[in-house]
Amino acid sequence: MRKSMGIAVVGVFALVLGACSSGPSETEQAAQQFADALTARDAQAAADLTSDPAAAAAAIAAMFDGLDPQDVRFTVATTDSDAGTFTLAADWTLGAPEPAPTPAPGATTTETVAPGPAAAPEKWAYTTTGGGPAVADGGAIEWDPQLLAPGLTADSTLRYTTLSGGSPKVLDAAGRPLMAEQTVTLVNVDTAQTPDPAATAAALAPLLAPVAPTLTAASVQSDLAAAQGKTVNVITLRDADLEPIAGALAAVPGVALVKQSRLLTVDKADTSPALDGLRQLWQEGQDATTGWAVQMVHANGSADMVTGEAGTPAPDIASTLDPAVQSAAQDAIAALPQQAAIVAIRPSTGAVLAVAQNAPASAQGPIALTGLYPPGSTFKTVTTSAALQSGSVTPDTVLPCPGSANIEGRTIPNDGNFDLGAVPLHTAFAHSCNTTMGQLAVGMGPNALHDAALQFGLGVDYVTPGLTTVTGAVPTADSPAERVESAIGQGQVTASPFGMAMVAASIAKGTTPAPMLVVGRPGTANVTPAPAPAQVTDELRTMMRETVTAGTATQLVDLPDLRGKTGTAEVANGPAHGWFVGIDGDVAFAVFVAGADSSTPAVDAAGRFLRPIQAVLPR
Template sequence: MKLGVAIVAVSGLVWATTACSSGPTETETAAQQFADALTQRNAQAAAALTSDPAAASAAITQLFDGLAPQDATFTVASTDSDKGTFTLAADWTLGAAPTTAATSAGPAPTTAPTTTPSPQPPEKWNYTTTGGGQVVADGGKIPWDAQLLAPGLTADTTLRYTTLSGGSPKVLADNGSPLMAEQTVTLVNVDPAKTPDPAATAGALAPLLTPVAPTVTAASLQSDITGAQGKTVTTITLRDADVAPIAERLAAVPGVTLVKQTRLLTVDKATSSPALDGLRELWQQGQDASAGWAVQLVHADGSADKVVGRDGTAAPDIASTLDPAVQTAAQAAIATLPQQAAVVAIRPSTGALLAVAQNDPANAQGPIALTGLYPPGSTFKTVTTSAALQQGSVTPDTVLPCPGTANIEGRTIPNDDKFDLGAVPLHTAFARSCNTTMGQLAVAMPPTALHDAALQFGLGVDYVTPGLTTVTGSVPAADTPAERVESAIGQGQVTASPFGMAMVAASIARGSTPLPMLVAGKPGVANATPTPAPAVVTEQLRTMMRETVTAGTATQLADIPDLRGKTGTAEFGDNTSAHGWFVGVDGDVAFAVFVAGANSSAPAVDAAGRFLRPIQPVLPR
C-alpha cells in the first residue's frame, strides 16, 4: 500500500559543498550512508550520522523492534545539494514469515505437517520522508528529527505493527452447539526475583489452587519456582470462573502477578480430546488468513492511531464432527483406569469422528489414540477371518480344530488359559477367539494375504485429513508360514493404532472403508483405495461379531442390543504383559477401546460397556 507522505525539510543553511568537485556532494554522501545503515538495520551506524546519536539510536532500534519486518529497504530518492535536503524512500515488508507447524508428541505421523500461514500475503508499506537542513558544525551531521524515519513519528511516539482480528469464530460440535470458543484466562505468574521465600509463596498459593487443580501442591509449586532459574514462571492458567473467587488473595501473595490473555478453550471445561489440538490449529489458521493489519502510532499515554493497514474479516466457524454425548461417555469410560487407555468412535456411514478420548496416563504419552502403534492381538482376527473366507477354502460353518495349544511351524500357539474346544465351526472359533484355529488357517495363505485383507479395512492406509494427524498401522507381507502364524493373531510385526482399529470396525460395518473426517464436509484423502472385501464376507464377519457378544468372549455386553464386537489380548515386550482391546459396532457407531498393559481384554470390554450403555438413547442408528 503506497502512503505518499513527505516530511518538509527544516529550512536552514545549505550543506557545505565544493563547487568544483565532480564527485558526490556532502548531502548525497550523508544521505546514502544513512539509507544504507538503515537498510542494514545498523542503528548505531545510522545514529552516528545524526546530530543526536543517542536519541536516533533509540528511535531506530524501536522502529525495527516495533515493526518487526521481514524486510526493509531505504533508498535515496532525491537530493537537493543547494538546500542541503534529501528524500528517502522506505519499502517495508511486514507480517510474520510462514512457518512449518510442529506435530504433536507421539510416534512419527505418516501425514505431512501443515503450514501455518502468515496473516495474508506479506504486507507492503511504502512512503517517503525528507530530511536535512542546517549543518551542525562538528562534521556536517544530519539534523536529527524522528520524522526522518517515518511519517508523523516524534520524540514522544513509537510505531508498532499489529494484526487485527476480524472476529472470533467458534468451533462447533456436530449438533451445532459451541464446542470451543475464545475466552479470557488468567496466568498466575511468580517472579522469583520478587519472591524472598519460595517456600512461603508456594505454601500460600497451594491452598488457593488445589481446589481448582488437585495435582498442584506446595511442593510442586516450590519446585517450579526454584527451577525457573530466576525467570518468571507461570504456575497455572485459570479460566475466569475459577480465578474470580480467589483473584484478590492470589495477587496478595509475594511475587505473584496475574496476567490476562485470550485463548481458544472448550466451552465445557471437562471436555478433553487429542482431536482438539488439530481443531485449534485450523482455528488459528482461519484467524491468520482472515486477519487484517495495522501500523499504529503509539502515544506516550498508550493510545494509538492507525497510520496504515487493512481491517480483518470474520473467519467462519468450524463445524467439527465430534458428538458431545459420545465424547463425554468415551472420556468417562476410561477416566479412572490406572493404565493408558483410549477410545475412538467413528460413524461408518460418513467417516465422521464422533469421539477421540484418552485418560490422563495416556495424555502423558501424547496422542496415542490417533498415532500410537501397538499389536492389535485377537481384534486382528477380523482381518484373518476375512482373508480366509475370501480364499474360498472355508465358510463360517466349516468345522476346524481348536485345541488348547498347537505347534504350528515351530511356534507353540496357546489359546487364552489354553482352553480346548475340540472341533468347532469357524464362526464359533472366531467368537471364542481360538488362536490355534487362526494360526493354522494362516499357514496356507499367500505372503500378502493378510496385508491385502487389512488394506481392505483401511489398516495400513495413510490419510491426510484436515485437523487430524493419524497413523492406522502396518501389516507387512509375511514371507514365511511362521510369520503368517504370528500375524494371524495380531502379533509379530502387525501393529495398529486405536484409530486404525476403529477404521477396521467402521469398514466392516459399512462394507467399504469410509474416509475419516473431523471437519464437516472435509473428508480425508487416502493414499490408496483398495477394492473392498466382498459384501458377503463383511456380512459374515458382522454375524460372527454378533456371536462374540451373545455367546463368545464379550458376553458381559450381551445386554446391549445388536452390538457386534471382537476382543483382543496382545502380548508385548518380553511377552509377560499384554494390552487389552475391544473393537465393535453399535448402530452407526464403530469404535475401538484400547487399554495398555491390561493383561486381558476384560478391562477394555468393561470400558466399552461404560461407554455404550449411557448413550444408547442418542446413538446414531
C-alpha cells in the same frame, strides 16, 4: 618549441576537467550514509549523522522495535545540494515470516503439520524530506523525527500490529460451541523477585488446590528451585477459577497475574486428543484472515492507524465430535488405572464421533490416534476375512480348535487352554480360537493378511484436516511361522485404537470410509484398495454378533444391535493389553486398555460407553 606549448595547454585543460569532476556533493553523501545506516538497522550510526544523536538513536531504535520488519530499504530519491535537503524513499516488509513445517507430535507417518496458505507480506512505502543548510557544508543532518516517517513526533513512535477479523468458534456435531476464545490468567512467579520460595509455595498450594488437587507446596517449591532465577508459570486459570482467589494470589510475594487469550473448551471437563488438531485449524483460519496496521502510538498510550488492512471474519469450524458420545467414552475409561482409550467413528460418513483417553494415557501422548500396539485377537477379523476370501472355508466349515497346537514349530495356546474340539469357523471366531486361526494362516500367501488389512483401512495412511493419525502396520509374512503370529495379532502386526476403529467401521459399511473430523473435509488415503467382497463383510458382521450372544463378550448381550470382537495381546514385558472392537448401529469403535491382562476391562468399558447413550446413538 611548439610541441612543448601544446603539451602545456593539454595539461592545463586536464586540471580544469579534474576540478569540475569533484564527485558527490556533501548533501548527497550525507543522505546516502543516512539511508544506508537505516537500511542496515544501525540506529547509532544513523543517529551520529544528525544534530541530536541521543534523541535520534532512541527514536530510530523505538521505530525498529515497534515495527519489527522482515525487511526495510531506505533509498535516496532526490537531493538539493545547494539547500542541503534530500528526499528518502522507505519500503517496509512487515509481519512475521512463515514458519517452516514441523512434524506432527507422535506421528510416525510422513504426514506433517504445516502452516496454512502463506499470506503475502504486508508492504508499506512512503517518502520523507530532511537535511538542512548545514548539510551542504558537510555539517550534521538537522534532527527531526519526520525524517523517519511522516507525522512522527518526539512524543510518538510506530508499531506494527495484527487486526483480528473476529473470533470464530469450534462447533460440535450438534452445532453447539465446543471451543471458543476466552481470557485466561497465567499465575507466574518471578523467582528472582521471590525472597522466600518455600513461603510462596506454601501460600500458593492451598489457594490452587480446588482447581489443581495434584499441585502441592512441595511440587511448587520444586518447580521454583528448578527455574534458577527465571519466571515459572505455576498454573493457567480460567476466569471462573481465578475470580474467588485473584486478590489472595496477587498478594503472594513474587506472583504476577498475566492475562492472555486462548482457544478453550466451553466446558472445562471436555478433553480429547482431537482438540489439538482443531485448535491448529482454528489458528490457521485466524492467520489467514488476520488484518494488519501500522499505528502511531502517542505518549498517553492512544494510537492512530497510519496504514493497514482490516481483518476478515474467519468461518466457524464445524467438527464431527458428538458431545454425548465423547462424554460417554471419556466417562467409561476415566477411572481405569491403566492407559485406556476409545475411538468412535460413524461408518456411513467417516465422521469421528469421539476420541477419548484417560489421564494415564494422556501422559504418554495421543495414543488413541497414534499409539501402536499388537491388536491381539481383534485382528482375527482380518484373518477371517482373508480366509473367507481365499475360498478355502466358509463360516460353517468345521475346523479343529484344540486347547493348544504346535504350528510351524511354535506352541499356540488358546486363552486358558480352552478346547472346543471340532467346531464351525463362526464358533471358533466367536470364542477366539488362536489354534484355529493359526492353522488357517499357514496355507495363506505371504501378502494375504497384509492385503486383507488394507481392505479395512489398517496400514493405510490418512491425511485428515485436524487429525494426525497412524492406523498400524501389517508387514508381508514370508514364512508360515510369521503368518501364524500375524494371524492372531502378534508378531510384527501393530494397530492404533484409531486403526482398529477404522477396521470396525469398514466392516460395518462394507467399504472403508474416509475419516473426517471437520464437516465437509474428509481425509485422503495414500492407497485405496478394493473393498472385501460384500458377502465376506456380511458374514463377519454375523460372526461378530455371535461373539456377543454366545462368545467372549456375552456380558454385553443386553445391547441388542451390538457386534464385536475381543482381543488380548501379549507384550514382551508386563501384562497383556486388552481390546474390544465393536459396531452398534452407525457407530464403530475400538476400546484399548494397556496392561489389562485380559480383554475383560476393555469389554466392560465398552458397556459403560454404550449403555448410557443407546437412545442417542446414530442408527
